Amino acid sequence: MHALITYIDINLATALQVVLLGFIGGILSGFIGSGGAFFMTPGMMNLGVDGVIAVASNITHKFGKAMVGSRKHAAAGNVDKKLAAFMLITAIVGIQIAVAINSYLFKGGGGGHGAGGGAGANLYISLVFATILSTVAISMLRDVLRSGNGDDDSGPSMKIAEFFSRLNLPPVINFPVADTKVSLWVLMVGGISTGYLAGTIGVGGFIGVPAMIYVFGVPTAVATGTELFLALFMGAYGAISYAYQGFVDIRLTMLLYLGSLIGIHLGVYGVKVVNEKYIRLVTSVIILLCVFSRIIAMPVYLRQLGFISFPAEYDRFFNFGSKFFLFASGISGALVILARVVHAYRQRRKIQKTLLIQRQTNIDITGLEETA
Amino acid sequence: MALVMISSLYQGGREDLARELAAKTGWPTLSREELLESAKEEGIKVGRLEMSLIKRPSSSEKLAREKKLYLAFITVNLCRKALEGNLIYSGRAGHLMLPGCHKLRVGLSAPLDIRTKRTAKALNMEMEQAENYLAQLDEDIDRWIRQTHHASGQDPTKFDIFINLENMSVHNAAETLHAISQLPEYQGTLSSTRVLEDLYLSAQAELKLIMDERTTGADLRVKADTGFISVTYPPHQEHFKQLIPEVLSGLEGCREIHCTMAATNILWVQELFDPKSENFHHIMQLAQRWGAAVELMRLVSPSEPLDERGAVDMEYDFGRWDCPEIDDGGVEDDDPLVVINDGGLSTTIEELIDKGRCGGGVSICGGYDKILERVQGDGDYALVVVGDMFLSKGKSTRTRRTRELTMNIRDRLKAPVITADELESKFMFGKRQAVNLVGYSVAVVLLYYLVFTHQDQVSAFLSGPLHEKAKWLAPLVIFMFIPVIAYLYGAVTGLALKLINID
Numbered sequence: 001m002h003a004l005i006t007y008i009d010i011n012l013a014t015a016l017q018v019v020l021l022g023f024i025g026g027i028l029s030g031f032i033g034s035g036g037a038f039f040m041t042p043g044m045m046n047l048g049v050d051g052v053i054a055v056a057s058n059i060t061h062k063f064g065k066a067m068v069g070s071r072k073h074a075a076a077g078n079v080d081k082k083l084a085a086f087m088l089i090t091a092i093v094g095i096q097i098a099v100a101i102n103s104y105l106f107k108g109g110g111g112g113h114g115a116g117g118g119a120g121a122n123l124y125i126s127l128v129f130a131t132i133l134s135t136v137a138i139s140m141l142r143d144v145l146r147s148g149n150g151d152d153d154s155g156p157s158m159k160i161a162e163f164f165s166r167l168n169l170p171p172v173i174n175f176p177v178a179d180t181k182v183s184l185w186v187l188m189v190g191g192i193s194t195g196y197l198a199g200t201i202g203v204g205g206f207i208g209v210p211a212m213i214y215v216f217g218v219p220t221a222v223a224t225g226t227e228l229f230l231a232l233f234m235g236a237y238g239a240i241s242y243a244y245q246g247f248v249d250i251r252l253t254m255l256l257y258l259g260s261l262i263g264i265h266l267g268v269y270g271v272k273v274v275n276e277k278y279i280r281l282v283t284s285v286i287i288l289l290c291v292f293s294r295i296i297a298m299p300v301y302l303r304q305l306g307f308i309s310f311p312a313e314y315d316r317f318f319n320f321g322s323k324f325f326l327f328a329s330g331i332s333g334a335l336v337i338l339a340r341v342v343h344a345y346r347q348r349r350k351i352q353k354t355l356l357i358q359r360q361t362n363i364d365i366t367g368l369e370e371t372a
Numbered sequence: 373m374a375l376v377m378i379s380s381l382y383q384g385g386r387e388d389l390a391r392e393l394a395a396k397t398g399w400p401t402l403s404r405e406e407l408l409e410s411a412k413e414e415g416i417k418v419g420r421l422e423m424s425l426i427k428r429p430s431s432s433e434k435l436a437r438e439k440k441l442y443l444a445f446i447t448v449n450l451c452r453k454a455l456e457g458n459l460i461y462s463g464r465a466g467h468l469m470l471p472g473c474h475k476l477r478v479g480l481s482a483p484l485d486i487r488t489k490r491t492a493k494a495l496n497m498e499m500e501q502a503e504n505y506l507a508q509l510d511e512d513i514d515r516w517i518r519q520t521h522h523a524s525g526q527d528p529t530k531f532d533i534f535i536n537l538e539n540m541s542v543h544n545a546a547e548t549l550h551a552i553s554q555l556p557e558y559q560g561t562l563s564s565t566r567v568l569e570d571l572y573l574s575a576q577a578e579l580k581l582i583m584d585e586r587t588t589g590a591d592l593r594v595k596a597d598t599g600f601i602s603v604t605y606p607p608h609q610e611h612f613k614q615l616i617p618e619v620l621s622g623l624e625g626c627r628e629i630h631c632t633m634a635a636t637n638i639l640w641v642q643e644l645f646d647p648k649s650e651n652f653h654h655i656m657q658l659a660q661r662w663g664a665a666v667e668l669m670r671l672v673s674p675s676e677p678l679d680e681r682g683a684v685d686m687e688y689d690f691g692r693w694d695c696p697e698i699d700d701g702g703v704e705d706d707d708p709l710v711v712i713n714d715g716g717l718s719t720t721i722e723e724l725i726d727k728g729r730c731g732g733g734v735s736i737c738g739g740y741d742k743i744l745e746r747v748q749g750d751g752d753y754a755l756v757v758v759g760d761m762f763l764s765k766g767k768s769t770r771t772r773r774t775r776e777l778t779m780n781i782r783d784r785l786k787a788p789v790i791t792a793d794e795l796e797s798k799f800m801f802g803k804r805q806a807v808n809l810v811g812y813s814v815a816v817v818l819l820y821y822l823v824f825t826h827q828d829q830v831s832a833f834l835s836g837p838l839h840e841k842a843k844w845l846a847p848l849v850i851f852m853f854i855p856v857i858a859y860l861y862g863a864v865t866g867l868a869l870k871l872i873n874i875d
Binding site for chain 1: 819820823824827830831834835839843844846847850851853854855857858859861862865866869
């Protein structure tokens with residue numbers, strides 16, 4: 001099997017591009033609160049990394065990052081370990097399903113039809129990616145536009161929450177930290193979906209966090225903390241499973257860290273200085289552009305699999321288009337966030353300076369009065 | 373002046389008990405239902421807020437504002453009535469209202485079958501329907517209380533007395549409450565009345581700011597201390613700075629308004645404050661770096677002479693600790709010659725105002741439960757710093773007790789809690805951090821160098837022939853290596869950003 005797995009050659013230019021992917025992914029991750037995989041996974045695929053290797057390297061990257069992040073959330077009391085344990089058991093089933101499908105498609109897909117050894121897996125990952133993330137982005141965008149019109153806060157998600165709370169399928173489990181009761185069956189569906197998506201496209205948090213908030217009724221801070229705690233174990237399990245299959249390229253993981261761990265600090269800082277509506281708007285636009293970028297890349301995989309035909313030299317146009325939209329969305333999003341961060345940083349310095357001058361003036365005036 | 377706060381579930385007998393006690397004492401009553409009527413008249417959509425908080429506990433800005441408005445409204449009305457004299461309040465969570473004030477917190481339980489019969493009669497339902505309705509309602513009420521007051525409505529530690537009406541009549545329960553409310557522990561003192569006045573002023577200010585169309589969309593945090601109102605606003609809402617004093621102008625009891633731009637809040641708990649101290653210097657550095665407002669909480673030492681028993685160590689005594697009358701937590705301007713010992717609170721607040729980092733200040737008496745009572749509803753603390761405490765004790769006792777206090781607060785408050793001693797090592801950039809930065813950086817460079825100068829061997833190990841021979845080895849190495857690199861490089865970036873004041 002090892003003959004099929006080929007890691008890309010990493011020269012300085014490629015390394016810098018992966019670091020940049022990590023940096024932008026980190027900024028978006030800190031700003032949006034997701035893992036940033038929606039940007040980094042397709043970004044690596046655009047650099048020629050097989051989809052399954054991109055997912056595996058990213059899930060490994062997520063494991064280490066979650067370990068650092070979940071400690072902070074645990075200190076703030078935002079982790080419901082009981083809920084995380086239930087989610088983990090079911091999520092492992094989901095990850096296992098994802099790893100099995102990805103490995104199967106990687107071994108079989110595209111080998112006999114085109115150049116890409118992992119074209120089948122690439123197409124499958126791209127399709128899941130586009131379907132899930134476009135749904136998330138569109139509903140997020142609709143929420144922003146509704147609140148902009150001054151409508152009520154409640155959206156379609158309210159109906160989902162009410163439906164599940166009425167369902168009340170036994171056995172129902174109580175989670176004291178999250179202050180909620182959830183049916184074991186609902187938990188299983190939520191956990192398996194989260195694990196499946198984490199294993200397939202590396203973005204389990206996009207499903208896990210909303211599921212916990214809207215379906216399970218968990219407070220937002222606890223949902224985020226618990227998801228990060230869960231991501232630590234899911235990431236570890238995913239990393240081990242993929243590493244056993246030989247799909248983890250540790251060099252990519254290390255390069256992603258170089259950028260992401262700086263970017264994440266800047267993204268988190270950005271959240272403090274930008275309002276919630278703006279955050280949701282930027283997030284949904286970036287995700288939609290990432291989805292569009294993935295859709296542009298799909299004809300290449302379809303050609304490699306023999307479903308459509310066009311000259312192979314056209315591949316580079318599709319790849320370029322896909323890469324362009326991905327980097328355009330990531331870079332413009334990161335620039336918008338960075339601009340806000342720099343603006344806030346300068347504003348803070350300016351205010352501190354003004355205060356110091358004001359204070360100095362007060363001291364001078366007091367001094368004069370005393371002299372007089 | 374007695375405040376009796378009676379809490380029970382729906383049809384739990386709170387109105388009957390309040391009426392009976394009022395008939396006996398002649399004290400005025402106020403019920404949750406009356407407050408809700410007034411709130412609805414003011415245009416506050418309490419029903420919608422209840423449904424949103426119970427069924428969809430997400431934290432949208434709009435929902436948070438509506439919750440603030442509701443809490444400010446009921447606090448204003450409760451305080452206004454309470455300041456007039458005695459008051460009997462009956463509601464779902466009256467015992468959690470007016471934190472820090474003297475009050476008799478009464479929990480009331482009634483037999484379920486009586487509650488069911490009463491519900492069936494009141495709502496014209498079948499008994500079975502009423503029972504199911506009550507079960508769902510009790511659950512919803514508990515969730516509502518958790519969402520609005522950040523505490524369980526049934527937590528026995530939040531009550532002074534819990535009465536079960538299964539064997540006791542309402543008449544006798546009222547007799548009992550009347551007797552208890554006469555005890556000195558439940559009588560108002562100068563300091564507890566001042567807490568009530570502060571709550572009244574801050575709730576009034578908050579209400580005014582939310583109701584005024586110029587500031588209605590602002591995310592403000594309001595604190596009041598003896599007539600001084602501190603308002604903090606987030607950096608992206610700087611335009612509200614000019615409007616806040618305009619909106620609050622003419623507010624009765626307000627002597628001064630301070631507006632602070634703050635991305636977050638730091639709570640500093642200490643016995644005695646000094647703006648020249650090292651703790652102040654460290655906290656200011658951190659506040660400036662984070663753009664945070666610093667809120668001071670002076671915890672009066674339990675070993676200070678508190679009553680006629682003199683310098684008795686009351687730490688192991690049961691009962692209320694109250695601030696000594698001389699320690700009034702603020703500065704009275706009626707007589708400028710009187711020197712008031714407020715433990716350096718006012719001078720430190722002045723220094724914070726000068727530096728634009730003031731988040732208000734308050735004096736409280738008691739242990740960690742009192743700290744929690746005052747801050748639990750507020751939330752939103754990026755950090756809680758427990759400074760120099762138990763000053764009358766020896767060094768080792770002081771260290772132990774401070775550590776215990778920190779752990780108790782940490783267990784119950786959803787915020788990072790550290791001691792002032794840990795502040796430097798965790799948040800400041802000093803010599804130790806510089807050494808760590810260099811050490812971790814060297815380790816990171818070495819690891820990256822080793823991996824990237826041996827790419828072929830690494831690839832062969834992870835997916836090539838070597839991997840085929842021992843498949844289990846790659847996952848094992850990944851599992852051990854990745855946390856190390858994440859930790860080391862995470863520490864390097866964290867320290868580097870700390871060095872340039874971004875964290």
